[in-house]
Amino acid sequence: MRIxxxxxxxxxxxxxxxxxxxxxxxxxxxxxxxxxxATEIHVHPRDRGGAESLEPQVVGPLMERLRADxxxxxxxxxxxxxxESDPWRRYDLVQRWASSALPDSVTVNLHEAxxxxxxxxxxxxxxxxxxGLWTVEAARILVATGLxxxxxxxxxxxxxxxxAERNAMAILxxxxxxxxxxxxxxxxxDATAWPLLESAVFSGHDIRxxxxxxxxxxxxxxxxxxxxLIEHAVAVASAAx
Numbered sequence: 001m002r003i004x005x006x007x008x009x010x011x012x013x014x015x016x017x018x019x020x021x022x023x024x025x026x027x028x029x030x031x032x033x034x035x036x037x038a039t040e041i042h043v044h045p046r047d048r049g050g051a052e053s054l055e056p057q058v059v060g061p062l063m064e065r066l067r068a069d070x071x072x073x074x075x076x077x078x079x080x081x082x083x084e085s086d087p088w089r090r091y092d093l094v095q096r097w098a099s100s101a102l103p104d105s106v107t108v109n110l111h112e113a114x115x116x117x118x119x120x121x122x123x124x125x126x127x128x129x130x131x132g133l134w135t136v137e138a139a140r141i142l143v144a145t146g147l148x149x150x151x152x153x154x155x156x157x158x159x160x161x162x163x164a165e166r167n168a169m170a171i172l173x174x175x176x177x178x179x180x181x182x183x184x185x186x187x188x189x190d191a192t193a194w195p196l197l198e199s200a201v202f203s204g205h206d207i208r209x210x211x212x213x214x215x216x217x218x219x220x221x222x223x224x225x226x227x228x229l230i231e232h233a234v235a236v237a238s239a240a241x
Contacts, residue, residue: 002206005033009212013050018225032227034071037234052083063101074104087114110138164192209233
């Protein structure tokens with residue numbers, strides 16, 4: 001089972017006292033979550049002002065530090081339109097990422113404009129793709145286009161647990177019927193983060209946890225940091241083993 005630590009997401013700097021934004025903070029957090037049991041990390045790169053960025057001059061130095069000083073686990077980056085709202089400019093930025101400082105994989109949300117072209121670019125650059133499926137319609141895009149994705153992220157965004165689980169099951173059912181064989185990771189956000197993690201563990205899917213998904217432990221208390229969230233996620237997975 002993969003246990004991915006999602007360190008910061010699109011949360012604003014200061015949203016949580018331990019939210020990592022700078023390169024130094026992200027490297028330190030990467031070590032902490034791996035020590036807590038994470039097998040991979042997922043990062044939204046940030047510029048000097050703390051805003052999400054896919055600029056080569058932001059991505060390159062981050063990846064160089066994670067390669068040189070990080071804990072030696074696979075690194076996934078975002079390509080969400082929250083980081084670059086223009087899909088054509090996003091394509092250009094990814095195309096200009098330095099070949100010497102590429103991530104192991106990136107997530108591509110298939111409901112977003114330009115996603116199919118971006119997947120083809122990433123495959124040409126030999127970067128693995130994690131297909132982000134927020135909806136059944138996004139799952140249909142994956143099936144209809146035959147996109148080469150290394151894994152599938154089932155990411156229901158509904159606010160209530162019941163609605164999120166219903167959406168997740170509809171997506172998973174479509175993938176089953178279509179014979180999609182790629183590994184699947186299921187996760188929720190905020191109120192649905194822990195219930196969907198438990199569902200993922202029960203179903204044998206990969207899991208992820210971190211301040212991108214929730215800032216709280218299952219009992220509602222604020223988590224100390226990403227490592228504390230990973231520690232609890234590992235405990236949930238271990239208890240079900």
